[in-house]
Amino acid sequence: EAQVTQNPRYLITVTGKKLTVTCSQNMNHEYMSWYRQDPGLGLRQIYYSMNVEVTDKGDVPEGYKVSRKEKRNFPLILESPSPNQTSLYFCASSSTSEDEQFFGPGTRLTVL
Amino acid sequence: GENVEQHPSTLSVQEGDSAVIKCTYSDSASNYFPWYKQELGKRPQLIIDIRSNVGEKKDQRIAVTLNKTAKHFSLHITETQPEDSAVYFCAASVGTGGFKTIFGAGTRLFVKA
Numbered sequence: 001e002a003q004v005t006q007n008p009r010y011l012i013t014v015t016g017k018k019l020t021v022t023c024s025q026n027m028n029h030e031y032m033s034w035y036r037q038d039p040g041l042g043l044r045q046i047y048y049s050m051n052v053e054v055t056d057k058g059d060v061p062e063g064y065k066v067s068r069k070e071k072r073n074f075p076l077i078l079e080s081p082s083p084n085q086t087s088l089y090f091c092a093s094s095s096t097s098e099d100e101q102f103f104g105p106g107t108r109l110t111v112l
Numbered sequence: 113g114e115n116v117e118q119h120p121s122t123l124s125v126q127e128g129d130s131a132v133i134k135c136t137y138s139d140s141a142s143n144y145f146p147w148y149k150q151e152l153g154k155r156p157q158l159i160i161d162i163r164s165n166v167g168e169k170k171d172q173r174i175a176v177t178l179n180k181t182a183k184h185f186s187l188h189i190t191e192t193q194p195e196d197s198a199v200y201f202c203a204a205s206v207g208t209g210g211f212k213t214i215f216g217a218g219t220r221l222f223v224k225a
Contacts, residue, residue, distance in 0.1 A: 033213065042118075042201055043215040050211060058212060059113075070118065090155060096161075097145035097211045103155040 002027045006091050006104035012092055012111050020075045021107050023091030031094045032074040033058070033101065034066065036087040043090065049074055050097070081111040113132075114139045114206040120217025125192050126224050133219045135202035136184040144205040145178060145185050150218075151198045159189070192223045 004025045007111040013019055025032065033056075045058030049068040060094040063085055074093075078085060088108050092101040118135045125131050146161035161175045162169045162185065169176050173192075178185040189196055194205075202216040 034218070036214075038120075040217060042217040043203075045213055045215075048211065048213075056211065065167065097209070098205045100146065100161065101213070102160040103157070105155055 004091055004093050004102050004104040006089075006107050008106050008107060009105060012110045012112065015082055016080050019109075020076050020082060021089060022076075022108070023076065023104055024072050025074075025102070026072065027093060027102065028071065029093035029095055030071070031097050031099075031101075031103075033092045033094075034064070034070065034074070034076050035090045035092065036060065036085075037090060037106075037110040038087050046089075048097070052067075057067070071095070081109075081112050085109065086111050091103045114204075114212070114214050115200060115205050116214045116216045118202050118219055120219060121217065122220045122222075124222040124224065127192060127194060129192055130162075131189045131192050131221055133187045133200055133214050133221075134184060134200070135186070135204075136182075137184070137204040137214070138215075139210075139225040140180075140182075140183065141210070142206055142209055145174060145176070145213065146203050147187050148201045148203065148215075149198045156201060157162075160217065161202040173213045190220075192221075194223050194225050197221055202203070 032048040035043040047066040049055045091104040092103040142165040148156035149159045152157040175188040
């Protein structure tokens with residue numbers, strides 16, 4: 001089954017404790033992206049990747065890191081999480097940046 | 113910077129009526145305009161998209177129109193049904209090569225039975 005998976009689905013952590021949210025897709029998509037969703041603000045792009053070893057900043061990259069060592073995986077890293085990073089995070093993948101994006105199930109992160 | 117504005121933020125219609133959601137974008141180089149539907153507690157899913165070389169696209173009860181000169185595009189849902197109730201997001205590809213995606217803030221659609 002073609003899909004995008006994310007783990008964990010829910011995470012409660014404390015300020016400053018490094019964490020990684022994993023994202024994996026099995027559709028051989030070149031383009032992958034991370035978004036955060038906050039009430040009234042829609043989906044805001046954090047980082048995107050055009051292909052392996054090619055990543056770039058979206059609209060709200062501060063406080064986040066990503067890597068794309070393999071085509072299928074695109075982890076999101078929060079080196080020192082802060083409460084303003086409490087949000088719902090979605091990973092997405094598509095053939096190109098101008099094609100349908102397939103979203104993962106979301107990760108709800110709470111930073112205390 | 114680039115942005116996408118979406119209106120209205122909330123829309124309530126009677127079952128069977130039409131619903132229209134409008135978006136404007138700022139990047140004249142944008143070429144791809146998708147619409148996503150997000151049901152409560154679910155992930156966004158594409159319902160229709162349009163590219164800059166097309167002015168209108170229709171898929172059963174859903175249609176999208178694009179006016180590149182005015183830099184706005186709209187989603188039209190006809191004969192609305194209760195299952196159309198959801199949050200709808202418009203988006204646009206922006207930047208050199210269209211590598212970034214900017215989403216509108218969303219429209220919460222209520223369809224009253």
